[in-house]
Amino acid sequence: MLANLKRKKLRTTLTILSIFVAFVLFGFLCAIQHAFLGGVEVAGADRLIVRHKVSIIQPLPISYESRVASIPGVDAVSSTSWFGGIYQKPENAFPSFAVDPEKFLNMFPEVIVSPAAKEQWLKKRTGAIVGRGLMEKFPTWKIGGHIPLTSPIWGQPANQANWDFEIVGVYDTDKKSTDKSQFFFRYDYFDEARAQAKGKIGWMTIRVDHADEATAIARKIDREFANSPEETKAEPEGAFAASFVKQIGDIGAIVTGVVSAVFFTILLVAGNTVSQSVNERTEELGVLKAMGFTNTTVLVLVLAESCAISAIGGLAGLGVAWAITAGGNPIPDVLPNLEIPNRDLLLGSALAIGLGLLSGALPALHAMRLQIAVALRRQG
Amino acid sequence: MSAEKRALVMIENVTRTFHRGAEDIHVLADLDLEIQEGEFLALMGPSGSGKSTLLNLIGGLDRPTGGRVIIGEHRIDRLNDRALAAWRARHVGFIFQFYNLLPVLTAEKNVELPLLLSPLSQAARRKHVQLALEVVGLSHRTRHYPRTLSGGEQQRVGIARAIVTDPTLLHCDEPTGDLDRKSGDEILSLLQALNQDYGKTIIMVTHDPHASARASRTVHLDKGRLSAEAPD
Numbered sequence: 001m002l003a004n005l006k007r008k009k010l011r012t013t014l015t016i017l018s019i020f021v022a023f024v025l026f027g028f029l030c031a032i033q034h035a036f037l038g039g040v041e042v043a044g045a046d047r048l049i050v051r052h053k054v055s056i057i058q059p060l061p062i063s064y065e066s067r068v069a070s071i072p073g074v075d076a077v078s079s080t081s082w083f084g085g086i087y088q089k090p091e092n093a094f095p096s097f098a099v100d101p102e103k104f105l106n107m108f109p110e111v112i113v114s115p116a117a118k119e120q121w122l123k124k125r126t127g128a129i130v131g132r133g134l135m136e137k138f139p140t141w142k143i144g145g146h147i148p149l150t151s152p153i154w155g156q157p158a159n160q161a162n163w164d165f166e167i168v169g170v171y172d173t174d175k176k177s178t179d180k181s182q183f184f185f186r187y188d189y190f191d192e193a194r195a196q197a198k199g200k201i202g203w204m205t206i207r208v209d210h211a212d213e214a215t216a217i218a219r220k221i222d223r224e225f226a227n228s229p230e231e232t233k234a235e236p237e238g239a240f241a242a243s244f245v246k247q248i249g250d251i252g253a254i255v256t257g258v259v260s261a262v263f264f265t266i267l268l269v270a271g272n273t274v275s276q277s278v279n280e281r282t283e284e285l286g287v288l289k290a291m292g293f294t295n296t297t298v299l300v301l302v303l304a305e306s307c308a309i310s311a312i313g314g315l316a317g318l319g320v321a322w323a324i325t326a327g328g329n330p331i332p333d334v335l336p337n338l339e340i341p342n343r344d345l346l347l348g349s350a351l352a353i354g355l356g357l358l359s360g361a362l363p364a365l366h367a368m369r370l371q372i373a374v375a376l377r378r379q380g
Numbered sequence: 381m382s383a384e385k386r387a388l389v390m391i392e393n394v395t396r397t398f399h400r401g402a403e404d405i406h407v408l409a410d411l412d413l414e415i416q417e418g419e420f421l422a423l424m425g426p427s428g429s430g431k432s433t434l435l436n437l438i439g440g441l442d443r444p445t446g447g448r449v450i451i452g453e454h455r456i457d458r459l460n461d462r463a464l465a466a467w468r469a470r471h472v473g474f475i476f477q478f479y480n481l482l483p484v485l486t487a488e489k490n491v492e493l494p495l496l497l498s499p500l501s502q503a504a505r506r507k508h509v510q511l512a513l514e515v516v517g518l519s520h521r522t523r524h525y526p527r528t529l530s531g532g533e534q535q536r537v538g539i540a541r542a543i544v545t546d547p548t549l550l551h552c553d554e555p556t557g558d559l560d561r562k563s564g565d566e567i568l569s570l571l572q573a574l575n576q577d578y579g580k581t582i583i584m585v586t587h588d589p590h591a592s593a594r595a596s597r598t599v600h601l602d603k604g605r606l607s608a609e610a611p612d
Binding site: 003004006007283284287288289290291292293294295296371372373376 | 433439441442461462465466467468469470472474476478480482483484485489493494497553
């Protein structure tokens with residue numbers, strides 16, 4: 001079977017190459033989709049996000065925190081405010097947020113900081129914890145170092161040219177998909193120093209006692225603030241993350257569309273190759289059948305050949321895409337979690353075999369149904 | 381030929397009709413033929429006489445429209461596809477006019493092909509292959525690909541492939557039709573040796589009287605009927 005792949009080396013190589021390119025593309029698209037939807041995947045089933053009903057950029061009063069905390073079934077509340085920090089030049093923008101350290105670390109156990117860093121953060125009003133990825137991006141940043149940031153939203157604190165933060169710790173995470181390029185600092189310092197929207201927060205993250213009550217509690221929260229100047233929209237964290245991504249577009253649909261079009265084209269290319277190959281070997285298949293190879297064996301031989309072509313190209317393509325994404329993210333600022341999840345590698349492997357089976361199906365059926373006498377009559 | 385030998389092939393009242401559109405083409409009509417075990421039979425006749433069709437029926441490559449085809453103890457016209465394939469693998473060796481070797485395999489791998497259907501181990505298969513290639517005088521060219529062999533050598537590989545399973549019957553379709561006279565003579569001598577020294581029953585379709593002269597009996601077909609039999 002493998003010897004047959006060497007029969008028309010150029011044709012086989014070109015077909016394998018086209019499958020290879022398709023699977024490299026598939027791998028990258030999966031990585032991009034994963035990067036966009038990473039937040040959805042890491043979302044806790046027992047966490048809700050509460051934001052302003054109109055838009056997430058509309059702030060909520062901080063008093064909502066205690067009102068929500070008093071609703072039965074709510075275990076913990078932590079608020080977050082978007083800062084939009086820039087370090088030195090506009091290209092150095094990164095996600096930065098004002099939070100209450102104690103509540104934040106309690107709410108997000110996947111964000112891991114050392115006890116010493118936590119102690120320092122609670123002690124220092126200008127303290128900030130920085131993701132490992134962000135620290136690697138700015139090699140001059142050190143623990144204890146002062147980082148001057150500007151914010152296009154909040155301007156500067158009174159009598160200061162910049163917002164001054166002291167790095168008190170680095171956070172890691174035990175979830176691969178959690179973003180390690182973020183910057184968290186204290187809300188009390190932020191609220192005191194800003195000139196506008198004092199006493200307001202961006203949104204709240206709620207943890208409920210029982211995940212299966214999350215939807216009911218979300219409805220209760222929205223009812224609590226109904227008909228107020230700042231009505232809320234509470235939703236599961238996963239749905240919130242998904243709707244956030246959908247502001248860019250339906251990434252899943254885009255990826256599925258592109259991958260489907262590519263695979264359909266490749267299916268035609270691979271199918272044509274196998275079909276030509278079988279057609280050229282009609283007499284040989286007749287001879288194999290004459291020798292006693294059954295129709296089923298011939299069917300399996302042709303399918304094995306098409307699967308081998310597809311598997312070589314597909315697995316090599318997936319391997320290269322994986323190696324490139326695993327070797328270092330070329331666009332960490334844009335998509336911090338650019339990696340191919342294991343389930344997509346498995347899906348890709350299954351697609352490679354499926355492509356082989358589909359592209360070989362018609363030629364294999366033709367070979368199976370081939371009548372020996374007819375096949376042998378074709379020569380001479 | 382020994383009178384004690386039993387009939388290996390019995391063709392009884394066989395007809396074969398092909399359908400081309402609305403037209404029925406009767407290639408064989410009520411044909412009866414017996415071939416003894418150990419016989420070397422030449423089937424001759426003009427193009428379209430039905431000799432290849434008859435050969436295909438005897439080799440289990442085709443089924444008759446009517447009548448019975450009995451080979452040894454098997455009524456092969458009644459076997460299903462799978463059983464017929466197994467029967468061919470065990471009982472028939474095929475030799476073709478154009479050799480039909482797989483160009484991507486070496487001589488020994490080509491010869492080994494029919495053994496892949498047997499339960500033999502790789503070592504046992506290798507022994508059988510070496511023996512078959514020795515019988516045809518090609519043990520020195522085992523690693524050669526078909527394109528590096530002459531026509532006569534390719535046909536020898538084809539014969540080695542046909543005998544490697546030690547079949548009951550050798551089915552030869554114009555085995556010298558693509559060879560020059562010298563190579564053709566060598567192949568015919570080899571077939572004769574297989575018949576006389578190894579007791580193989582051979583059925584050979586040929587147009588060539590020179591080839592049929594090497595057979596122990598010649599049968600002529602014309603328009604699907606036996607027209608005459610040359611004496612032994």
